[in-house]
Amino acid sequence: MLKTLMKSIREYKRASILTPFYITLEIILECLLPLVMANLIDRMTGSSLIPIIRYGVLLIIMAMLSLLFGYMSGRIGATASCGFAKNLRQDVFYKIQGFSFADIDKFSSSSLVTRMTTDVTNVQNAYQMIIRIAVRTPLMLIFSVIISLTISVKMSLIFLIMIPIVAAALFSIVFIVFPIFKRIFEKYDSMNNSVQENIQGIRVVKSFVREGYEQEKFHKSAADVCKEFTKAEKIIALNNPILMFCISLAIFLVCFIGAKTIINSGATELTTGQLSSLINYGVQILSSLMMLSMVFVICSMATESANRICEVLNHESTLTSPENGVTEVKNGSIQFENVSFRYSDKSKKPALMNINLDIKSGQTIGILGGTGSSKTSLIQLISRLYDVTEGKVSVSGIDVRNYDLESLRDEVAVVLQKNVLFSGTIKENLRWGKKDASDEELVRVCRLAQADEFIEQFPEKYDTYIEQGGTNVSGGQKQRLCIARALLKKPKILILDDSTSAVDTKTDAIIRKALREEIPDTTKIIIAQRTSSLEDADQIIVLDGGRITEQGTHEELLAYNGIYQEVYQSQTNGKKED
Numbered sequence: 001m002l003k004t005l006m007k008s009i010r011e012y013k014r015a016s017i018l019t020p021f022y023i024t025l026e027i028i029l030e031c032l033l034p035l036v037m038a039n040l041i042d043r044m045t046g047s048s049l050i051p052i053i054r055y056g057v058l059l060i061i062m063a064m065l066s067l068l069f070g071y072m073s074g075r076i077g078a079t080a081s082c083g084f085a086k087n088l089r090q091d092v093f094y095k096i097q098g099f100s101f102a103d104i105d106k107f108s109s110s111s112l113v114t115r116m117t118t119d120v121t122n123v124q125n126a127y128q129m130i131i132r133i134a135v136r137t138p139l140m141l142i143f144s145v146i147i148s149l150t151i152s153v154k155m156s157l158i159f160l161i162m163i164p165i166v167a168a169a170l171f172s173i174v175f176i177v178f179p180i181f182k183r184i185f186e187k188y189d190s191m192n193n194s195v196q197e198n199i200q201g202i203r204v205v206k207s208f209v210r211e212g213y214e215q216e217k218f219h220k221s222a223a224d225v226c227k228e229f230t231k232a233e234k235i236i237a238l239n240n241p242i243l244m245f246c247i248s249l250a251i252f253l254v255c256f257i258g259a260k261t262i263i264n265s266g267a268t269e270l271t272t273g274q275l276s277s278l279i280n281y282g283v284q285i286l287s288s289l290m291m292l293s294m295v296f297v298i299c300s301m302a303t304e305s306a307n308r309i310c311e312v313l314n315h316e317s318t319l320t321s322p323e324n325g326v327t328e329v330k331n332g333s334i335q336f337e338n339v340s341f342r343y344s345d346k347s348k349k350p351a352l353m354n355i356n357l358d359i360k361s362g363q364t365i366g367i368l369g370g371t372g373s374s375k376t377s378l379i380q381l382i383s384r385l386y387d388v389t390e391g392k393v394s395v396s397g398i399d400v401r402n403y404d405l406e407s408l409r410d411e412v413a414v415v416l417q418k419n420v421l422f423s424g425t426i427k428e429n430l431r432w433g434k435k436d437a438s439d440e441e442l443v444r445v446c447r448l449a450q451a452d453e454f455i456e457q458f459p460e461k462y463d464t465y466i467e468q469g470g471t472n473v474s475g476g477q478k479q480r481l482c483i484a485r486a487l488l489k490k491p492k493i494l495i496l497d498d499s500t501s502a503v504d505t506k507t508d509a510i511i512r513k514a515l516r517e518e519i520p521d522t523t524k525i526i527i528a529q530r531t532s533s534l535e536d537a538d539q540i541i542v543l544d545g546g547r548i549t550e551q552g553t554h555e556e557l558l559a560y561n562g563i564y565q566e567v568y569q570s571q572t573n574g575k576k577e578d
């Protein structure tokens with residue numbers, strides 16, 4: 001774990017060393033201050049003011065230098081910890097970009113968000129603590145013990161006896177609290193999940209007037225987080241009283257025994273100044289223990305966070321690009337050979353079973369099937385959004401797993417059912433398909449996708465700003481923009497997964513005609529619920545429960561007494577058949 005995290009420290013290694021260095025100087029001065037103060041107090045009873053001024057000036061200089069070193073360590077430490085967090089977030093983000101859909105399913109997107117935000121912040125806080133307080137506190141403890149021993153061994157024994165008692169109490173608190181942190185993070189994940197779901201589906205929530213239900217759901221997950229946190233905080237809250245009791249007891253004993261020693265020995269064994277400095281060291285020793293226990297609490301919380309971050313960073317993606325993979329996709333022919341697929345080992349039933357399919361380059365393939373019949377699962381295997389569980393999918397005669405992943409995906413444009421537009425202008429959104437596309441190219445693909453007409457009606461045309469999630473364009477407009485974006489890639493395979501469902505039938509027909517005529521060499525796979533969207537396909541397949549149950553042209557399937565004929569008749573009321 002440490003090795004993984006160390007990579008993110010990179011350019012901040014020097015700062016990570018300099019901070020403890022300045023802290024060491026700060027602590028040395030801070031520990032010497034009570035000694036100087038003891039001398040100052042003892043000179044107060046003398047007749048000359050000169051030693052008082054001398055010790056007073058020394059005290060001020062030492063205090064100022066100690067503050068300066070403290071400031072330097074704080075400054076450098078903050079730069080290092082913020083930089084470390086930035087690098088760590090960046091590393092996690094880059095790693096996630098390389099994740100397959102299956103990897104994202106495994107972690108869940110909301111958990112990935114928590115790991116990148118809350119968990120990184122916890123690790124950042126712990127790192128700052130480690131390079132500052134975890135260095136400062138033991139040093140303070142050691143120096144204070146050594147100096148107080150040089151003043152009076154007898155008096156120091158009081159603190160030395162207290163140390164193991166306080167340490168045992170404080171650290172047992174840490175061990176009790178540790179397992180609670182694991183639960184806190186799990187609850188956090190579930191709370192973030194509910195926030196994410198709600199915000200993404202806020203329109204559905206409002207249209208179904210489910211705000212109350214959602215509030216209740218959120219209240220429950222927030223209350224769960226609060227409950228676990230409260231449990232931990234209640235235990236941590238014992239820290240202070242334990243320590244304050246021990247400090248008070250130690251100070252009382254030091255004062256009592258110290259005063260007795262001064263009276264009995266006539267200040268030859270111990271002076272008043274030395275007694276006051278012993279009290280200071282005593283407070284420093286015991287409060288160092290408290291700081292150390294706090295460091296342990298924060299570090300134990302961060303250890304759980306660091307584990308979660310390392311899980312992401314060390315995750316071996318289930319779907320990677322092969323070394324020296326094939327970079328050229330010669331044509332858009334596709335073969336499925338005995339393909340079976342299940343989303344994960346936990347899935348009870350495979351999503352696809354024994355699929356065999358031969359698609360020639362340039363053909364148009366229609367796919368029809370009820371909800372959950374695995375239409376989307378089928379097409380996701382072509383661009384390796386998921387890998388097959390059994391069998392083989394080939395593009396232009398080569399197993400898709402042998403292609404360089406980027407080269408393969410460059411040639412397969414998928415307009416997914418849940419299409420997404422990003423905040424930015426229409427031009428910027430379209431150029432996701434090809435970042436150096438000229439304005440003329442943008443207009444050409446928008447005409448093909450029947451998007452040009454409505455874009456021209458916007459006052460700012462292609463510079464119209466699309467809000468996050470494409471909320472300021474209609475469903476049909478969004479679908480056409482997504483098709484245009486896919487066309488810009490000039491792919492060898494174009495897959496439209498129910499991508500014209502929100503487009504009227506007339507426009508749908510115009511888009512299909514344009515695609516047939518303008519990109520004849522591109523293999524087109526069209527998933528649709530309307531048989532009218534599929535009737536001119538070279539081949540139509542019907543999926544049912546993850547299996548191909550019917551296959552043929554529109555006419556062939558109409559002649560066959562199956563699902564296709566039934567769907568067709570229900571959509572046309574049998575008019576065309578009659």
Ligand SMILES: Nc1ncnc2c1ncn2[C@@H]1O[C@H](COP(=O)(O)OP(=O)(O)OP(=O)(O)O)[C@@H](O)[C@H]1O
Pocket residue numbers: 105343344347351369370371372373374375376377378417
């Ligand atoms: N990410 C996933 N993890 C696990 N199971 C999944 C996942 N996505 C889909 N499934 C399951 O796989 C099966 C097929 O889903 P798929 O989305 O391919 O169907 P579909 O025919 O495209 O449905 P629809 O027309 O409703 O979009 C369903 O039973 C679904 O629950």
